[in-house]
Amino acid sequence: MGGDLKSQLSRESPVFGLKVWEVIGIAVALLIITILSVLSFCLTSKKKSRKSKTGLPVIQTPTVSKEIREVRVEHVSASNFAPGEGILLTIQDKNNKDAEKVMVHLDMGKKRSSSGRSGSFHHLEIIDKHSESASSSLYNVATPSPLSGLPESHLGWGHWFTLRDLEIATNRFSKENVIGEGGYGVVYRGVLLNRTLVAVKKIFNQLGQAQKEFRVEVDAIGHVRHKNLVRLLGYCIEGTHRILVYEYVNNGNLEQWLHGGMRQHGYLTWEARMKVLIGTSKALAYLHEAIEPKVVHRDIKSSNILINDEFNAKISDFGLAKLLGAGKSHVTTRVMGTFGYVAPEYANTGLLNEKSDVYSFGVVLLEAITGRDPVDYGRPAHEVNLVDWLKMMVGTRRSEEVVDPNIEVKPPTRSLKRALLTALRCVDPDSDKRPKMSQVVRMLESEEYPIPREDRRRPRTREGSMEINSDTDMSTPVSRSQSKRQ
């Protein structure tokens, strides 16, 4: 039987004189190849049709240069776009400092991902500013994020983290990683996969204010950049969770440095205090005067001024920020902020404009000069309110007595007067008489402010000619023990 089959297969076939078993082998091979080709064709066409059904653009490899590092949205709040609207983006090449402005059109489509998270995806079309025609640089913003391996933000900045990412970063939001708790959430220390240290603010799960707060914060600082503002790196929106991810600022906050929380590290010198306050004033001048819509912080206080290891100030907690649209002089809003720092007109009427921040800044400046709390019921009645006490002390020529006794090397009289007069102008009860923050920066930096008595009749030459450079490194910013928090 076996020998019979063998002889059959070895017989010569009519096909090119090939043996039967050879013909069968070729036929089977051809069949397999055909099946494989049909299968692969089916799979490819199915993929294509599924993609077009979602309405999402076909993802193409970005042709954008690798040199382009930063895309910054100017003049607009990213959440305000209507589909098809254009915005102006500044593309900054970090290697050569030239920024290129390009027009970007946004096409928005809704997508629900497999994780159940839904969100808007933008299709960016970059139009070359020179040719005014759409370039081939079509790319989907939902490209993998280098920080988390996730799609980037649909707001055009930062990163969109998943809850899982942030659970990993904070060791499941463990108690050991809690940095502190504010009015709207708990702040955790975290480490991203790429080892970046971050501060993760988990907003309390209250519908209403907390969610409103979240949007305000994201809108307010998502697209602003200043060396004295804490950088918002990204956020997470998942279910009812609202979480913000900030750059980690590693050296405590001004409140801790002034009132003992950092006592083991010593006390800030006069120069370090001025450096922190000048940095703060610059960030506020930027928020009030350099961007549109301008931002009023609404909760300037010492615990919201973080300090890095070079003793640069970084303003945090924009949760209470209100965006003021162009042309609006003020907005009426529910009075918020912190007792002792709130401007009287804001507390009385709820009318808010940037001059309310100027008042709060004045209180922080007085706090830094004196080391006292804005309101301290532990003191005699006439000293409880810091602003009132200061006015009384300066009015009775006792300025030298107000300086924080913890400052070992007393400040030069000129410098003390400059700081005191600037602070008192900031806390003027008449908001119209308060200086703008850019003026505050000049006053604090100018060696010629206040004008010396003997110079008052002479015409002034150059204002601010001898500037204290707030970026100057100070070798001993802290008196007694030492400096940085580890």
Ligand SMILES: Nc1ncnc2c1ncn2[C@@H]1O[C@H](COP(=O)(O)OP(=O)(O)OP(=O)(O)O)[C@@H](O)[C@H]1O
């Ligand atoms: N980016 C950050 N880096 C390091 N620490 C931070 C950061 N952001 C906040 N913190 C710290 O976390 C703690 C809580 O901050 P949070 O801003 O939530 O509240 P707060 O300023 O104390 O109070 P409030 O909510 O009333 O403003 C503070 O000690 C603050 O210094």
